[in-house]
Amino acid sequence: xxxxxxxxxxxxxxxxxxxxxxxxxxxxxxxxxxxxxxxxxxxxxxxxxxxxxxxxxxxxxxxxxxxxxxxxxxxxxxxxxxxxxxxxxxxxxxxxxxxxxxxxxxxxxxxxxxxxxxxxxxxxxxxxxxxxxxxxxxxxxxxxxxxxxxxxxxxxxxxxxxxxxxxxxxxxxxxxxxxxxxxxxxxxxxxxxxxxxxxxxxxxxxxxxxxxxxxxxxxxxxxxxxxxxxxxxxxxxxxxxxxxxxxxxxxxxxxxxxxxxxxxxxxxxxxxxxxxxxxxxxxxxxxxxxxxxxxxxxxxxxxx
Numbered sequence: 367x368x369x370x371x372x373x374x375x376x377x378x379x380x381x382x383x384x385x386x387x388x389x390x391x392x393x394x395x396x397x398x399x400x401x402x403x404x405x406x407x408x409x410x411x412x413x414x415x416x417x418x419x420x421x422x423x424x425x426x427x428x429x430x431x432x433x434x435x436x437x438x439x440x441x442x443x444x445x446x447x448x449x450x451x452x453x454x455x456x457x458x459x460x461x462x463x464x465x466x467x468x469x470x471x472x473x474x475x476x477x478x479x480x481x482x483x484x485x486x487x488x489x490x491x492x493x494x495x496x497x498x499x500x501x502x503x504x505x506x507x508x509x510x511x512x513x514x515x516x517x518x519x520x521x522x523x524x525x526x527x528x529x530x531x532x533x534x535x536x537x538x539x540x541x542x543x544x545x546x547x548x549x550x551x552x553x554x555x556x557x558x559x560x561x562x563x564x565x566x567x568x569x570x571x572x573x574x575x576x577x578x579x580x581x582x583x584x585x586x587x588x589x590x591x592x593x594x595x596x597x598x599x600x601x602x603x604x605x606x607x608x609x610x611x612x613x614x615x616x617x618x619x620x621x622x623x624x625x626x627x628x629x630x631x632x633x634x635x636x637x638x639x640x641x642x643x644x645x646x647x648x649x650x651x652x653x654x655x656x657x658x659x660x661x662x663x664x665x666x667x668x669x670x
Contacts, residue, residue, distance in 0.1 A: 385452070388449040388450075388452060389449070389450075391445075391446075391449045392446050392449040392450045395442050395445060395446045395449075395644070396446055398438075398442070398644060398645075398648050399438060399439075399442045399443070399446070399648075401648050402434065402435065402438045402647045402648040402651075403435060403438075403439075405648070405650075405651030405652060405655075406431040406432075406434050406435045406647065406650070406651050407431075407435070408651065408665060408668075409427065409428070409431045409651050409654065409655070409661070409665075410428055410431045410432065410435075411668065412661065412664050412665045412668050413425075413427065413428045413431075413664075414428065415668060416664040416667070416668070418660070418664065419660070419661070419664055422485050422496075422500040422505045423482075423485055423486070423489070423604065424661075425505050425509070426478060426481060426482045426485060426505070426508075426509065427482075427654060429478055429509050429512070429513075430475065430478055430479070430482070430611075430650065431650075431651065433471050433474055433475040433478065434475070434646070434647035434650055434651075435647070436467070436471045437468070437471040437472060437475065437643065437647055438643075438644060438647040438648065440464055440467045440468055440471065441464070441468065441643050441644070442644060444456065444460075444464070462524060462528050465520075465523070465524050465527065465528075466520045466521070466524040467520070468520075468643075469516070469519055469520035469523050469524065470516045470517050470519070470520035470521075471516060472516070472619075472643075473515060473516035473517075473519040473520060474512050474513045474515065474516025474517070475516070475615070476571065476574060476615065476616075477511070477512035477515045477516060477574070478509070478512040479578070479608070479611065479612050479615065480512075480574040480577060480578055481508045481509070481511075481512055482608055483577070483578040483581040483582065483608065483612070484577075484581060485500060486581065486582075486585060486604065486605050486608060487581040487582075487584060487585055488500055489604070490585050490588050490589060490601055490605070491584050491585060491588045519567060522563060523563060523564075523567070526563055575616060578612055582605070582609060585601075585605055588601075589601045589602060589605075603658060603659065604658065607653045607654045607658060608654075610653050611646070611650050611653055611654070614645070614646050614649070614653075615642070615646050618638065618641040618642030618645070618646070619642045621638055621641075621642075
């Protein structure tokens with residue numbers, strides 16, 4: 367295949383060669399996928415139906431649940447179908463669409479996690495200004511900005527990546543399409559532009575990470591000054607779930623993209639990709655509901 371214009375389909379990495387392991391992968395991913403849909407769906411429904419949860423924190427959490435449902439729906443169903451019917455093929459258009467939506471939803475989610483850290487910072491460090499800084503209109507604008515950031519990021523990367531000539535075949539060692547994997551198929555002197563764009567994106571991600579870190583340092587200092595133990599417990603119960611979600615999302619993503627080439631292998635890349643693309647959307651609802659008594663009470667009220 368001489369270039370990308372002659373490529374009509376791509377080949378994804380199969381999780382297993384034997385039929386038994388393919389079916390095991392299918393049922394495992396089906397269980398994770400249904401758990402993610404159920405957990406995030408319950409959070410969305412609970413927040414939408416309970417008037418007491420119509421606050422900035424839960425508004426952002428509702429958006430996070432929507433993004434989690436979308437991100438896991440982009441990669442997992444296709445992977446399950448491949449294992450169930452023993453196929454590896456994905457069309458050129460399907461590949462481009464998958465790359466776009468993966469980077470769109472993941473970019474929007476990271477932006478939203480940054481906004482959520484700001485929400486907790488204002489709530490704990492500047493409680494008297496909370497209503498002013500995070501009014502309903504401001505929250506809508508922030509959430510829209512997070513979605514727009516993800517969309518712009520995905521549009522730039524997808525358009526730039528799929529304009530590159532692909533000289534090295536059409537098979538990738540991955541169960542869904544990632545830009546670093548696609549760049550391996552391009553000739554060495556043609557992907558400098560995309561690498562520069564990736565460096566810019568990583569710089570923005572690092573800046574957001576510093577902002578999140580700074581916010582939580584200030585939050586920790588403010589919480590430790592709270593005189594009552596009950597007040598400290600309530601503050602920690604609203605901050606620790608978000609910090610856990612950020613840590614899981616950032617640590618798995620950083621390891622996936624910045625791990626040393628010396629330890630890279632197809633199976634390691636595959637497992638790391640599962641960690642950052644499949645696990646967070648499935649466990650985020652559990653993390654947020656375990657320590658948040660207000661959300662648990664509203665969820666129990668909805669179920670009962």
